[in-house]
Ligand SMILES: Nc1ncnc2c1ncn2[C@@H]1O[C@H](COP(=O)(O)OP(=O)(O)O)[C@@H](O)[C@H]1O
């Protein structure tokens with residue numbers, strides 16, 4: 240064993256990577272494609288799952304609950320194999336390539352997880368918010384879009400980001416049905432060149448890069464969702480849209496403040 | 512706005528009955544509020560004060576009874592006699608009724624200005640510039656013009672409640688409802704909110720206020736209503752605080768003072 244190991248170490252070479260960048264790049268592209276598309280579909284489905292789960296109609300809510308519980312209970316790997324070798328072949332779905340079957344499996348299972356995340360986001364919004372919106376005359380749809388959803392999104396963003404990272408990682412599971420995403424391409428390459436260490440190290444680094452990018456993208460988004468007081472006394476660096484808002488509000492405050500005194504219902508700026 | 516009757520009471524509840532499942536929470540409540548009148552509702556916790564107030568803007572739908580705003584029926588109506596009168600929908604009703612909640616319920620993701628301007632823009636269809644102007648004027652009225660760009664979390668409870676008052680006033684309601692507006696406040700912040708409400712009362716705004724602030728009630732309450740167990744036990748002018756007819760009223764007043 241030892242001499243072999245020693246030999247591996249001394250002959251470590253990135254050449255196998257640089258020579259095969261195109262193969263790896265193709266893998267990255269497919270990984271990103273499958274992840275983005277599956278996650279997008281899962282997000283749309285997830286919204287419906289969440290709404291169905293909260294439906295006042297018992298049958299609808301129960302069906303959504305069953306959907307969620309069943310899908311979440313099946314190991315993703317098993318589900319992928321089931322869809323591709325089981326369902327697709329049994330029902331003769333010849334259109335179903337591995338990629339399509341994979342996207343189908345991911346979309347369904349992720350929609351169950353995301354549905355629950357969205358539901359808890361919506362339910363985290365206090366009841367009083369809906370009442371306040373209705374009290375100023377908003378209808379149910381306006382209330383949801385203007386008042387509930389923005390607050391639910393803020394609650395759901397961090398766990399949704401985690402799911403997105405999970406999606407990128409889970410996409411590697413498609414190697415079992417022969418989809419040539421990043422991991423599968425790496426395997427094929429390694430089997431051909433015997434440069435296991437270099438190749439798998441490269442793969443680890445590439446996944447790390449992808450997931451870190453998603454992670455920081457989400458962090459950035461979370462920050463953008465944080466309210467910013469554009470007239471605060473200690474301003475941070477404002478984005479252009481914040482600067483415009485700042486100017487508008489300063490002008491408004493000045494102009495309204497200078498108007499002839501209306502019926503004021505408390506002393507000027509009492510306690511402000 | 513058609514079908515309104517200028518001579519009708521701003522709010523008239525008749526025979527209001529409300530159940531939550533088996534819990535009979537309002538048991539035949541009648542209440543009339545005329546223009547410019549200030550009604551104070553008080554009574555023990557759980558007696559149905561909030562439910563009554565929320566019936567006025569149909570946040571709670573009574574199973575039985577008439578909810579008439581400016582002479583237009585919005586509730587299920589009384590058996591027989593109300594039938595045939597126009598029944599408006601809840602959203603139209605809410606164009607006339609402003610509400611201030613115990614927990615303020617400001618929209619935390621919007622600036623103070625947007626909190627006040629949003630309904631003008633999204634419900635009334637007022638363009639942004641004008642909506643913001645009108646919102647800013649209301650904020651100035653409650654002494655918070657300087658806070659236009661702040662978010663609710665940056666404000667004290669008293670300031671938040673004043674924003675909530677501005678949010679309701681900007682829609683130019685015919686009546687303002689207050690559900691224990693100072694109960695969630697630290698004691699030192701109660702004064703600024705009661706001050707805003709007192710000044711609002713002086714402008715002639717029609718108001719229905721659920722509160723345990725007996726000082727406020729004595730000063731502002733034209734009609735004082737004592738509720739217990741889903742009924743109005745007693746109502747009257749200032750004298751109710753000194754010479755109430757009912758023992759239950761006397762006991763309650765003694766207890767909260
Ligand atoms: N949404 C609701 N669902 C079920 N019961 C309720 C609801 N709101 C109020 N109640 C019940 O109605 C009764 C009166 O409540 P409420 O009007 O809040 O009283 P108050 O404001 O006088 O304290 C209480 O017994 C309360 O538990």
Ligand SMILES: [Mg+2]
Nearest residue numbers: 560561562691
């Ligand atoms: Mg109450």
